[in-house]
Amino acid sequence: MNILTTKLALIILGGLILISGGVVAYKTLDLPEITNRQKVLSNTEIVAAVKPATVYIETTEGVGSGMIIDAEGYILTNAHVVAGVSTAKVKLSDGQLYSAEVKGRDEIIDIAILKISGQNFPFVKFGDSDVIAQGNNVFTLGYPFGLEGDVSFKEGTISRRISDGDVTFLETSAEIHPGNSGGPLVNHFGEVVGINSAGFGESIEGVTIGETIKLAIPINVAKGLIADLKNGREIFIDEKQTQSTSQQKPSQPSSPQTPAKSDDSVREATKKILEIVAGYNNQIFALQEAKQKFQQQVTQLENNIQQVYLLMDGIEDEARYAPLTSAAKDYLASLRQSVTYCDTAIYSSKKLVEFLSLPDGYNSAKLQVYYDAADGDWDTLMKFGDVVAVKYQLYQNEVAKLKPGQ
Secondary structure (H helix, E strand, O other): OOHHHHHHHHHHHHOOHHHHOOOOOOOOOOOOOOOOOOOOOOHHHHHHHHHHHEEEEEOOOOEEEEEEOOOOOEEEEOHHHHOOOOEEEEEOOOOOEEEEEEEEEEOOOOEEEEEOOOOOOOOOEEOOOOOOOOOOEEEEEEOHHHOOOOOEEEEEEEEEEEEEOOEEEEEEOOOOOOOOOOOEEEOOOOEEEEEEEEEEOOEEOOEEOOOOEEEEEEHHHHHOOHHHHHOOOEEOOOOOOOOOOOOOOOOOOOOOOOOOOOHHHHHHHHHHHHHHHHHHHHHHHHHHHHHHHHHHHHHHHHHHHHHHHHHOOOHHHHHHHHHHHHHHHHHHHHHHHHHHHHHHHHHHHHHHHHHHOOOOHHHOOOHHHHHHHHHHHHHHHHHHHHHHHHHHHHHHHHHHHOOOOO
């Protein structure tokens, strides 16, 4: 590569530094190579890729589905699948039986993490639910109606994104029956883009009949919570069990406050609620702005990396620029993770505002749970800023090393 081309490559990658300084970022994710096109899989190939990691879950309270998310045996499912229990029976598609421990759960978002003992388990790959579009083909896998047999595979499309209050779901035409809850919703690359969650329609004795609305939780909502759930985070919405591992902020009431019956007390309590809601609405706005900036930088950095690859001329250039492109992709991964953590923090903050807007929300014993979730997700976002600073600096160092004349 000549000096002019070298300078051009550094301008392409280095130029982003000017607009990226000081941006919060996060731990790297495993990402596909930017230079490779993903292969669209046939239905048979999707089943072969995802079925081994799709599991049947049985508890003393009911049954459901789940998906193994890493080789160590961690399993992602819905929180309602393991509601009220700390252990479960897990059966793999090949018939192997395991006893699983519930490591963590978030009943607000309705996800949970289980753990089975062993190693080298088959596991699913996560996709990007933000890019899934109306009309895209998707596929559900699981164990409908609690029938253990073979894993069920159904195909459909994304009907729309639908909101339940401030919570967004993926609505799909692919069948989601009782027992499918917690199983994977995958795209045509065989990547998980959602967690099968619920179906709504007319029912007789608990069995839904006729036309139904099938919903899945976008996988990007869950990504940012998995590490905490593995470490034991538990958020309940049952008033008798309400608890959270997040720390309480000094500005929050230590327990739900009951307004006095006098007009002055009612007005004061109402004013307090409005102030809290306004504060969290401002936080949501700031998070949405941050997410937009992260997404813009992800797009620009992806394009810049691709252009640098196009400028390379032979194996010698690839070897020389390998540290630079590796650092760039690592930084890119941290920016993508930033978007995920923004999504999670926006979600929990909106849930808090929604709960405070309920007639008796401010007096409910559940209120502290929503405070802890919103503030815990915000704190996680802030702490990961230090991680991105490191990723950004390593990237900048590689750019400096390749400047002509150095």
